Amino acid sequence: MSIQHLIRANIKALKPYSSARDEFQEKSNAMVFLDANENPFENGVNRYPDPQQLEVKNLLSQIKECPIENIVLGNGSDEILDLIIRAFCEPNQDNIITLPPTYGMYEVLANINAVAVKKVVLTEDFQPRVDAILEAATAHSKILFLCSPNNPSGNSFSGDSVDELLRKFKGVVVIDEAYIDFSEQQSWLNKLEQFPNLIITQTLSKAYGLAAIRLGVCYASAEITRVLNSIKPPYNVNALTQEKAKERLLNIDIVSEEIERIKNNRSTLISALKSIYCVEKIYPSDCNFVLIKVDNATKRYSELINKGIVIRNRTNESLCHNCLRLTVGTTKENALLIQSLEALK
DSSP states (O other): OOOOSSOOOHHHTTTOOOOOHHHOOOOTOOOOSSSOOOOOSSSSSOOOOOOOOTHHHHHHHHHHHHOGGEEEESSHHHHHHHHHHHHHHOOOEEEEOOOOOTTTTHHHHHHHHHEEEEOOOOOTOOOOHHHHHHHHOOTTEEEEESHHHHSTTTTOOOHHHHHHHHHHHHSSSEEOTTTTTGGGSSGGGGGTTTTTEEEEEEEEESSTTTTTGEEEEEOOOHHHHHHHHSSTTTTOOOOOHHHHHHHTTTTTTHHHEEEEEEEHHHHHHHHHHHTTEEEEEOOOOOOEEEEEEEEEEHHHHHHHHTTTTTOOOOSSSSTTEEEEEEOOOOHHHHHHHHHHHHHHO
């Protein structure tokens, strides 16, 4: 598939802004930097950050076994998703396809960019309806968003379904893997070379425990990453975020240990939920949360709030009537949640 015909004409013609640090990236104590109108008095953050975040990308490249030229970093995954929409979708002309229930920011970002949204609801077991998706697509359907593992349902999509969509959808397929580290399924990263229309987004907010620093990651062909880099703000990832990310990535063994603890806590939580009388169904989870169906979601949500426990009420989303989404917490937090649920009448 040729990506060039999918990119907006004005984006292809765009001359990217070149920042001072893009033009000269060499670091040396002997160099005197008088190029960027910075405050000259050193305080640790008086200089602009690396606009290409090369040290962070180097670490991610080693961990993910993915070349640096296939990586773009953003101010959270939401900036990455916004860049993708702006690169490929002509306002008031093109559309994206989403699969409810799914992550709500796809629609919000499309609306911000004056891009229409086509919705193809998942099956009852939260799987893509491939034929319906392909039937809904038109020549103006530029992006298909697949959240897998899916938020809020918690499950991963069938590999065969995703593979078929990658082969048959005539636009870009974005697989949002924010929760992939908690899944037994492999990332689609190893298929990047096979599908030129594939974009994978991940985040350091979930498994890496860095939600506060806002760092999203995009993996795609060099052809696509060049486009995204050409339209991103020059210093979109600040120096403090880069430093904290490097610190965490250099301690990947600790991250892996925490992931295993969360997965173990998830299993314990699911087992305990089975004995709660107001819980009618527990959905399978490949995430750090569990979706449950209860007798009255709004009532149970309010009761837990009154007990000082904040969860998410998903009852108004497609296929999620009377469903609550529970994040997997610490052993102590999960025990408190179960005790509170057991006390409900």
